[in-house]
Amino acid sequence: MVAPLLPLTVRDAEVWRGQTRILGPISLNLGESGITIVLGPNGGGKTTLLRMLHGLERMRRGNLSWSCSREDALKRQAFVFQQPVIMRRSVVESIAYPLLLDQTPKREALSRAAEAAAHVGLAKHLDLPAQVLSGGEKQKMALARALIRKPDLLFLDEPCASLDGQSTREIEDILLRAGADGTRIVMSTHNVGQARRLADEIIFVYRGQLHEIGPAPVFFSGPKTAEATAHINGDLLS
């Protein structure tokens, strides 16, 4: 019996850059299912929060506990960056890379990568160098690479930030399918419309502080803080 990954409990976590606290103190619980959107204006701390949860940022204070061991937890999650990291390989080799790290035989890894590429609409580009893909295709490839290990938890840092409407829709469709297949999704965005379309739960972050956390319908129908109200209404936050 494999121990569950979630819930994740964070208590009084803080991230500092030198002498400046850039996030926290933050406390939250991340439940077992659904799509959580970390919402807030640019520079509010969304990326730092996701990176801290994923272990890419070191906490100076506080603690973070998974329902399983930390090593096990790190193996069962994946991260998609705002600027997708493009390896100097073909599309299919890039997607297969995480499987090769797990010692999966190359033939099997490439076969599964081809399936994953087809799943995100990149079946025609398998042998192309990944660097020649368009912005939207690169992000879809990064998504396929993140999903190929079938992670229990997927973090996405503003994956649609620089994409057009069509690419954004395609990425959202992939995320909804992954969510329906049981992958827990935690994604940051400053786009209120996208948060309304996808979120089951909202975490509103502003100036490094967690202002609100709760079910999306409750958040959008009656935000409790002035900052959240202003952000939802499209007002400019200083």
Add this chain to the structure above:
Amino acid sequence: MPASSEVPLARPSHPLASKSMDNLVRTSGLSGQFVYFEPHLGLLAIVLQFRSGADFPMNDILAGLAQALRLVVSFDPTLYEITLRSLSVTLTATIIASLIGLPLGAWLSVNRFRARRFVIATLNALMGLPPVVVGLVVFVIFSRSGPLGVLGLLFTTKVMIIAQVILITPIIASVAHQAIRELWAEYHDLLISLNATRFQRIKALLWDSRRALLTASLTGFGRAVGEVGAIMIVGGNIEHSTRVLTTAIALETGKGNFALALALGFVLIALALGVNYALHFLSRTERSSRW
């Protein structure tokens, strides 16, 4: 027509070069060619003087080219022997230095430790190692009374390879480190996120920067193939044993056989170009789009 010795030297038109006439330090062995050195101005001026009936140095170059062609097409056994020895010594040294330098460059890119900056600065400084000094040190180490004299490697191609490895490993490691460091900055978060082990990270970085690493190895090859100071000292330029193209060129120049020396020089250049073309062709650089 007066005898060439009676023809007065033409004064160079440039005032600095003209002034340096007074500081003439030597006359080269090439007929009709004079070298002026102006120590105060750091000016080295080579002035070609034309005398009626004197050989123009261009003739040496053309004669060298013609002789090079003649030696190549006539399958001159001596030429092929020293060319193959040059190729064998340099390629072996490049492969060994690459096996040491490339992983070292990658390791330095990925690891953080206290003396890292010092190691990188030292590596960069070692890129300019004087070949003669390296040759001398290797000579002392492998001489009969030296610490490794018992191996009996002095005046063999093996010790020539060792000297070249010492010379080019810092170059290959340093160039590789530069290329891999930039890729590591790009891959860092991804590889950490994917839980790649340290070995897997280095492996990915080496593989994905393979084109830049090829350049690093070829830079080392370029340095080694034209090297003469160290291998002359440790190899001894022994005929049919340790003579290679560069030492043969030095020998022929010393004997005044400029045409033959030039011919060997052209063969050396052709060899370096050939190896570069072959490696670029085999590794399909500039073909697979943008990497």
